[in-house]
Amino acid sequence: xxxxxxxxxxxxxxxxxxxxxxxxxxxxxxxxxxxxxxxxxxxxxxxxxxxxxxxxxxxxxxxxxxxxxxxxxxxxxxxxxxxxxxxxxxxxxxxxxxxxxxxxxxxxxxxx
Numbered sequence: 001x002x003x004x005x006x007x008x009x010x011x012x013x014x015x016x017x018x019x020x021x022x023x024x025x026x027x028x029x030x031x032x033x034x035x036x037x038x039x040x041x042x043x044x045x046x047x048x049x050x051x052x053x054x055x056x057x058x059x060x061x062x063x064x065x066x067x068x069x070x071x072x073x074x075x076x077x078x079x080x081x082x083x084x085x086x087x088x089x090x091x092x093x094x095x096x097x098x099x100x101x102x103x104x105x106x107x108x109x110x111x112x
Contacts, residue, residue, distance in 0.1 A: 032079045032107060038063045038072045042098060043085045047074050047107070056084050057110040067112065076107035 036049035045060040057074065084106045088099035 031075050031077065033073060033075045034079075034107065035071070035073045038067045038070055040068065043100070043104075045110075047072065052079075052105050055079070055105040055107050058084075058106050058108045060110060072112055074107060074110050074112045076111070077109040078107075080106050080108065082106055 034047055034049050034052075034055060036047040036055070039046050039048055039054075040062045041054070041056070043056060045057040045063045046054045047057065048054055058076075062068075081103045083102075084104040085100035086097075087101060089097045091097065
């Protein structure tokens with residue numbers, strides 16, 4: 001009887017431990033840290049890095065004046081290569097809107 005109880009207790013502890021590990025892994029967030037120069041572009045705030053070149057800061061229109069054109073460290077939740085800036089469009093009158101071909105690097109949830 002004692003062996004059976006001990007066995008059940010060990011099984012319960014293993015299950016609780018496994019559930020705890022799974023919970024931690026699911027809620028573990030990776031942080032991306034980038035260092036570069038803060039500049040403003042027409043599509044928003046950018047950090048120019050040596051590795052990736054220009055990286056847009058998601059949903060940030062411009063840098064504060066005290067950060068602009070200075071070396072800065074920025075962290076975010078994810079670095080993605082997506083279509084952030086729309087393509088140029090030729091209007092009916094022949095005018096061409098501003099835009100960018102291809103994809104751009106974007107840092108999600110940036111903080112500095």
